[in-house]
Amino acid sequence: MFKIIKIPTFALNQTQFMHISALFAQQLVLSVVVAGVWITLATMVSERMGTKTGGMIGNLPSTILTSLLFIGITQTPSFAAEATASVPLGMFLSTLFLFVFITLASHGIWIALAGGLTVWTLLAIAASFFQDAGRIAWILLYFSGAIGTYLLAEKVLKIPSMGRIKRRYSAGQILFRALFAGSVVGASVLIARTGSAFWAGLFASFPAMMLSAMIILSLSAGFAFAQATGKVMLLASTNIVIYSFVAGALFPVAGIWWGTLASYLVAALWVWFLKPLFDKGI
Numbered sequence: 001m002f003k004i005i006k007i008p009t010f011a012l013n014q015t016q017f018m019h020i021s022a023l024f025a026q027q028l029v030l031s032v033v034v035a036g037v038w039i040t041l042a043t044m045v046s047e048r049m050g051t052k053t054g055g056m057i058g059n060l061p062s063t064i065l066t067s068l069l070f071i072g073i074t075q076t077p078s079f080a081a082e083a084t085a086s087v088p089l090g091m092f093l094s095t096l097f098l099f100v101f102i103t104l105a106s107h108g109i110w111i112a113l114a115g116g117l118t119v120w121t122l123l124a125i126a127a128s129f130f131q132d133a134g135r136i137a138w139i140l141l142y143f144s145g146a147i148g149t150y151l152l153a154e155k156v157l158k159i160p161s162m163g164r165i166k167r168r169y170s171a172g173q174i175l176f177r178a179l180f181a182g183s184v185v186g187a188s189v190l191i192a193r194t195g196s197a198f199w200a201g202l203f204a205s206f207p208a209m210m211l212s213a214m215i216i217l218s219l220s221a222g223f224a225f226a227q228a229t230g231k232v233m234l235l236a237s238t239n240i241v242i243y244s245f246v247a248g249a250l251f252p253v254a255g256i257w258w259g260t261l262a263s264y265l266v267a268a269l270w271v272w273f274l275k276p277l278f279d280k281g282i
Helices: 014-049 051-058 063-074 077-107 109-133 135-156 171-192 197-204 208-221 223-236 238-254 256-280
Strands: none
Touching: 014 051, 014 063, 014 171, 014 208, 014 223, 051 223, 051 256, 063 077, 063 171, 063 238, 063 256, 077 109, 077 135, 077 208, 077 223, 077 238, 077 256, 109 208, 135 223, 135 238, 171 208, 208 223, 223 238, 223 256, 238 256
16 A cells, blocks of 8 residues: 655745745646647647557657656655556556547547546546555556557457648647646646655546547547547557656666656657557557
8 A cells, every 4th residue: 555645744844845835836837838738749740640640659758757757856756656656557547538538439529528537537446445456467457458448449449540631720729729738737737746656646647648639639630530549549658658667667766857868768769669560550
């Protein structure tokens, strides 16, 4: 069982409290800006270069990077490393959210969103009773879910990949994407800061990016295009679990900054390794 780590208020003087508050404010602002820019670019890349490329690039670590980075800064690298243990579980839940969304997308965006979030919430509550399962169990569960849902989407639902679409973007459309995506991620960061390492890791991998991308693409390019991008994300999301595994090992020994950089490079290489599989439609 993960322990809740909290700093008693009486142990903090005013300077320390203001320093911690300022760091968290920086995390929140940076998370909102990074996510807003990243998800906006990712959805535009998907529309300009096709669903395969968009799904691969869009699911590179973004929310989890800033969340774990600032958990390590405001608390300790060891606490951030501990939080990575529940990331595979979080990604398993996020993968199921995404699969439910793309399965229900043809019935309307609100039905798809409600169905995906309901599944995520119920499974998150259920999983909280099995926190002792550990990292290896969560990793095995996640990879089974990611591979299984991708194969279902590819072979059973037969969701076809789609090429690029031609469209022009107004400044208002770009700003809306950035503000919408940033607000969703910002909310998940606020929740991730409270509670135990288990819940911090779980909300660090909340499907904020997937949710934002699916809604933006559904409204902009249509449900079929969103489904095709989401199908690639199901398997491409494995890079985030790879990121969390490397980060969990490196944070205590290499520090939060070098650990973050090395983990991101490994995650990017993993996505490049998966590219031939997507090209072949496996």
